[in-house]
Amino acid sequence: MVTTSQRRRERERREMRARLLQAARVIAAEEGWNAVTIRRIAGRLEYSAPVLYQHFSSKEELLTELMAVGFAELAGQLRLAAEGPPEGRLAAMAGAYWAFAFASPELYQAMNGMDGVPFGTAETPEEARNAFRTFRAALQEIARARGAELADPAGATDTMWAFLHGCVSLAMAGRIAGGTERARTLMVSALEPLFAAQVEG
Amino acid sequence: MVTTSQRRRERERREMRARLLQAARVIAAEEGWNAVTIRRIAGRLEYSAPVLYQHFSSKEELLTELMAVGFAELAGQLRLAAEGPPEGRLAAMAGAYWAFAFASPELYQAMNGMDGVPFGTAETPEEARNAFRTFRAALQEIARARGAELADPAGATDTMWAFLHGCVSLAMAGRIAGGTERARTLMVSALEPLFAAQVEG
DNA sequence: TCAAACTCCTAACATTGTTAGACATTAGAC
DNA sequence: GTCTAATGTCTAACAATGTTAGGAGTTTGA
Secondary structure (H helix, E strand, O other): OOOHHHHHHHHHHHHHHHHHHHHHHHHHHHHOHHHOOHHHHHHHOOOOHHHHHHOOOOHHHHHHHHHHHHHHHHHHHHHHHOOOOHHHHHHHHHHHHHHHHHHOHHHHHHHOOOOOOOOOOOOOOHHHHHHHHHHHHHHHHHHHHOOOEEOOHHHHHHHHHHHHHHHHHHHHOOOOOOHHHHHHHHHHHHHHHHHHOOEEO | OOOHHHHHHHHHHHHHHHHHHHHHHHHHHHHOHHHOOHHHHHHHOOOOHHHHHHOOOOHHHHHHHHHHHHHHHHHHHHHHHOOOOHHHHHHHHHHHHHHHHHHOHHHHHHHOOOOOOOOOOOOOOHHHHHHHHHHHHHHHHHHHHOOOEEOOHHHHHHHHHHHHHHHHHHHHOOOOOOHHHHHHHHHHHHHHHHHHOOEEO
16 A cells, blocks of 8 residues: 555655755865765755765765766766767767766766775676666767777777776876866877777778 | 984984885775774884874875875886887886786875875876876887887877776776776787877878 | 983864664554 | 554764874983
């Protein structure tokens, strides 16, 4: 027996959970992840700290879920970029990755870098796998549009992804002399040869 | 007037400082950075916590110095790898980078990823700049050994470095399906085309 | 021999993530 | 309509964190 109140309460719980995630994200965006404490997350919604534990078993779980949110958003952007004309699609994908990272650095940091995120384990977030698949499919389409095939689709995806991540990661840490503009240029201009090497036929 | 006791005390201070750094490093290697607390660092040397503040102004300063140590070690490994025969030098450099990262993951994590490390700012650690220069010089030599030149030496260095870092970073996080072995293979096989694209003439 | 400097400690502080226990309010059954 | 159970929320507390204050005990240099 499912009453209407039960439905309402469940929905309210989902909304509260989403608001907690959003609050954490906003605080991280405004003041960095060091400022993201349980009390501040709850406080931003005018609740006391322990409410968080009715929606997440720990702070880490909240962070992990935020990471999943990030991968979902990224996958969406990648999918969008894959819809453009085939000739510019490779640059568009990289551009989408880059744009996502710098539009939501707090999410990007939650997705990468932050230790304590379970990844190698079995429960790699489904959203991450999904983003990866989207990327791979796009790369394969690009290759086919050139009348070729990827020698090792999964390997090519890992390789390209690693390169994008390396560029973004260094740029975001301020480690590319010349700033993010130059970093982006470097990334884009290396994209084509790197991809070409993944293609056979 | 510099007495012999002053000299001894200064030496002892330096040694103590080095032992604190080493202790932090060992704890990080054994149990991860989350386990690295001021009390544990000092405790490992059978001191009480506050001694740390006679050698570092804060925990972050210790971490920053450890990062510098990491870059110094990495630079040494890169320099060593640059001494081999020219034809295999590119792979040797990448191999050295990879080997360093996985031989001292705790250092690698302190050098990258950990937030709170001042980088974009003026005081980029000299050791980091040094490692970068070593890498650039080696890349230029490799190009010349092929009778060519790098179109943009600094840019090529950033690009190659970003790729290496991306590969190591994803592999270390357990995000390359197939494990580190496959990750290393992917990295090595993409190395040559990526470098070739940096060369002109 | 004596004051200054140095080394190191214990005790405390505010802040962190997290748990326990209590107080209200609401839900569903009789 | 009333009673019991569940739910939402709070305050108070816990241990552990980085950090500081203040004070012993020793060493230094005159």
